[in-house]
Amino acid sequence: MHWLFLLLSLGALFLAFRTTSVALMLVSLLVAFALIVAWAIAWYQARMGGSDRSAQLIDPAELHRLRQVAEARRTAKAAGQDTTPPPAP
Template sequence: MAVALRTTSMALMVVALLAALGLLLAWAMGWYSALVGNQGDGGRRMVDPVELHRLRQQAEARRAAQQAGGTDPLSGESRDGV
């Protein structure tokens, strides 16, 4: 941009402005690509069967503890907050 503003040659100004536009577009496309690349899976990830089984066991233990009126097995807090 500085070259386009400071030059007296019309041809050099056009070339400099086109180069600036091309660099701006390349930067915007790279920025967008990086943004979309980080969210390629939509924020979701696959849960393997072992992890799924562990999560189900934790949920079942929490439900059993809540029904029994005991403490939460993961946090150690009682139902009445004491």
Template structure:
């Protein structure tokens, strides 16, 4: 979709070069500028969106605490029993 903005901006720029009317020239240049800005913003939005993490995979604090407790329980169960000191 963002490439459409670029193509429309180039078309507006081409029209502004071909016209002999100053009003159409100014209008086409403003439209081309606006479409170029829209193209850059859409391109940046797409790149940022592709790098963001999936929010459904994020853990809430309760789930994180439960997972930490499970890991701690596994660690204590796997640890060898402490031998009493020999006298």
């Protein structure tokens, strides 16, 4: 659907370049600009999946597990144990 905005904006630009009327040129340039903005917004929403970010959030069980791992690392570091693996040669 968002490609339709792009095609219509290209049509409006073509009309703006081919017309001899200044008023029609200004109107078609404004329409082309509005359609390009609409295309960019629709493309972004299609690319990012709209405004639904719930699929990208961490569930509470995974967050709890990550906090436990971080706490264990802090405790091991405070005790003087090195939990990081040695660098690869």
